[in-house]
Amino acid sequence: MEWEGWMRQALALAERGRGSVEPNPLVGAVVLDAAGQFAGEGWHQRFGGPHAEVFALAAAGERARGGTLIVTLEPCCHHGKTPPCTTAIRNAGISRVVAAMSDPFPKVAGGGLAQLRAAGIAVDVGVCEAEARQLNAPYLKLLHTGRPWVHAKWAMSLDGKIATRTGHSQWISGPAARQIVHELRGRMDAILVGRGTVVADDPLLTARPPGPRVAARVVVSASGQLPDQCRLRQTVREAPVIIYTAQPHRLAGWAADGAEIVAIQQPDGFVDAILADLGQRRFTNVLVEGGAGLLGAVCDAAAADEFHVFIAPKVIGGQAALSPVAGTGCATVADALALERWHVQPVGPDLYLHGFTPRCAASA
Ligand SMILES: NC(=O)c1ccc[n+]([C@@H]2O[C@H](COP(=O)([O-])OP(=O)(O)OC[C@H]3O[C@@H](n4cnc5c(N)ncnc54)[C@H](OP(=O)(O)O)[C@@H]3O)[C@@H](O)[C@H]2O)c1
Numbered sequence: 001m002e003w004e005g006w007m008r009q010a011l012a013l014a015e016r017g018r019g020s021v022e023p024n025p026l027v028g029a030v031v032l033d034a035a036g037q038f039a040g041e042g043w044h045q046r047f048g049g050p051h052a053e054v055f056a057l058a059a060a061g062e063r064a065r066g067g068t069l070i071v072t073l074e075p076c077c078h079h080g081k082t083p084p085c086t087t088a089i090r091n092a093g094i095s096r097v098v099a100a101m102s103d104p105f106p107k108v109a110g111g112g113l114a115q116l117r118a119a120g121i122a123v124d125v126g127v128c129e130a131e132a133r134q135l136n137a138p139y140l141k142l143l144h145t146g147r148p149w150v151h152a153k154w155a156m157s158l159d160g161k162i163a164t165r166t167g168h169s170q171w172i173s174g175p176a177a178r179q180i181v182h183e184l185r186g187r188m189d190a191i192l193v194g195r196g197t198v199v200a201d202d203p204l205l206t207a208r209p210p211g212p213r214v215a216a217r218v219v220v221s222a223s224g225q226l227p228d229q230c231r232l233r234q235t236v237r238e239a240p241v242i243i244y245t246a247q248p249h250r251l252a253g254w255a256a257d258g259a260e261i262v263a264i265q266q267p268d269g270f271v272d273a274i275l276a277d278l279g280q281r282r283f284t285n286v287l288v289e290g291g292a293g294l295l296g297a298v299c300d301a302a303a304a305d306e307f308h309v310f311i312a313p314k315v316i317g318g319q320a321a322l323s324p325v326a327g328t329g330c331a332t333v334a335d336a337l338a339l340e341r342w343h344v345q346p347v348g349p350d351l352y353l354h355g356f357t358p359r360c361a362a363s364a
Pocket residue numbers: 153154155156161162163166167168169172193194195196197198200201220221222223224225270271289290291292293294295297322326
């Protein structure tokens with residue numbers, strides 16, 4: 001009980017690294033001196049950079065001696081891009097480590113905690129573990145399944161349309177909502193759209209202004225029938241373009257311009273094959289931006305983990321106008337995907353609904 005407040009502070013620090021540290025985990029740390037007073041804090045700030053423990057111990061300096069380190073993830077015990085944190089903790093004279101959870105990363109996996117105990121340091125594990133697992137759900141999913149965390153996003157009218165009957169969709173939501181989408185894009189490893197969206201919207205799929213990382217722009221097109229002239233193709237050299245297709249020969253022109261063409265042969269398992277390939281690249285977070293066909297395939301495959309939905313106070317109407325999620329869908333309402341941990345936030349004239357699929361906590 002006594003450590004929970006400090007652990008929440010460490011979790012909030014860890015959050016600051018989101019978008020900058022992946023595929024590493026988000027980690028935050030707080031050091032208390034021997035009298036239990038705050039002495040220093042830190043967080044993992046960028047991929048390949050020093051770990052949270054190193055920053056927190058440096059901030060605490062000599063006050064760390066005999067003190068307690070509160071950290072959101074088991075300290076590492078291997079030489080990776082940086083030296084082991086367990087050594088830094090021992091050298092700083094820390095007498096107790098309180099960790100929210102052990103790190104399932106194979107080179108750590110309990111080894112860090114064991115090294116600390118062997119060095120005579122008291123170790124407590126499991127403080128605020130559920131929150132720590134939620135914080136690092138994308139990292140944990142990639143580690144456990146080899147698949148990235150899938151964010152699904154759409155903007156729709158009050159009557160549930162993502163475009164008019166003519167396919168026109170720019171813009172359903174207002175500038176404040178679109179700004180949130182650009183912030184999301186700026187911390188993704190990939191942004192996915194279907195061929196229909198490339199044809200209808202000619203999107204750029206870049207983050208404007210740029211965020212901490214540059215996402216690969218991914219087009220899903222079994223047929224490979226993409227337009228010869230479009231902004232994605234014109235900007236291939238500015239940010240990577242990957243096309244998943246069953247007809248790679250149709251995309252030789254795109255390949256010559258610099259796009260990466262990946263052939264997928266499983267017509268029934270297209271979505272999973274794509275996610276497996278993105279996971280191989282150690283992509284941690286990917287954003288599916290539509291349209292209805294691709295979002296339908298993703299939902300039919302039960303592949304989405306987190307939803308970002310914008311509702312605009314507009315009525316579009318029209319039987320032929322698309323709703324956000326096509327695919328096969330479910331037969332009864334009881335079978336519908338019921339999301340949890342919903343937040344509803346007004347953004348300008350629109351509403352931003354943000355939630356998770358229930359299995360996320362379990363998969364983490
Ligand atoms: N409001 C919004 O948030 C929003 C966002 C995006 C798009 N939109 C609108 O949505 C409309 C486009 O939606 P859409 O449903 O027509 O098109 P879409 O989902 O963008 O693209 C559908 C195409 O993607 C490929 N595809 C999707 N799932 C696949 C799978 N599992 N396996 C293989 N290929 C797959 C197929 O390409 P092939 O035919 O080449 O095989 C399919 O025809 C446009 O009007 C656009 O403006 C709105």
